[in-house]
Amino acid sequence: ASAGSFRGARALQLTLAVIKPDAVAHPLILEALHQQILENRFIIVQSKDLVWKRKDSEKFYAEHSGRFFYQRLVEFMSSGPMRAYILARKDAVSYWRELMGPTKVYRARHVAPGTLRAQYGLTDTRNTTHGSDSIESAMREIAFFFPEFQAHEWIEREEPFFRVGL
Ligand code: UDP
Secondary structure (H helix, E strand, O other), X not given: OOHHHHOOOOOEEXXXXXXXXXXXXXXXXXXXXXXXXXXXXXXXXXXEEEOOOHHHHHHHOHHHOOOOOHHHHHHHHOOOOEEEXXXXXEOHHHHHHHHHOOOOHHHHHHHOOOOXXXXXXXXXXXXXXXXXXXXXXXXXXXXXXXXXXXXXXXXXXXXXXXXXOO
């Protein structure tokens, strides 16, 4: 099945969430973000700690090449360890994006003070977390971080056991 066949039809969604180097560098912030994942009833399907080389960073953020923040972003994302999660939940993609809050930390503090970026972000670049912005991005990004993971098989196998209230 293609990624498109997931749209709307299913209760269970997967998303890719990443705790970025600024937050991993601070154990209490890393712990606070991990707790948020648990408290919000995400299923942690897989997680791993990893460090990007500069070329990984450039590839992942290729769509932003040419933007004023691209070099800064690429450097930051390859500056130290990250933690990546495959998360499952009802409406996982939008739910995690909501929890993170707006991209820019100063804006987040203004319009969405309870969000992760507002609470823990340092700058517009060092903004604690990444989250896929659509189901299609989630499938692509999960494959980027977890190349051996079979997303479609996982959903086919697990969805019958998934409680919609989650
Ligand atoms: N970013 C930045 N300055 C900006 C906008 C974005 O440094 O003005 C960085 C920031 O780390 C952000 C990432 O680039 O998370 C990707 O940007 P995107 O617009 O995709 O935002 P996101 O989906 O992460 O909210």
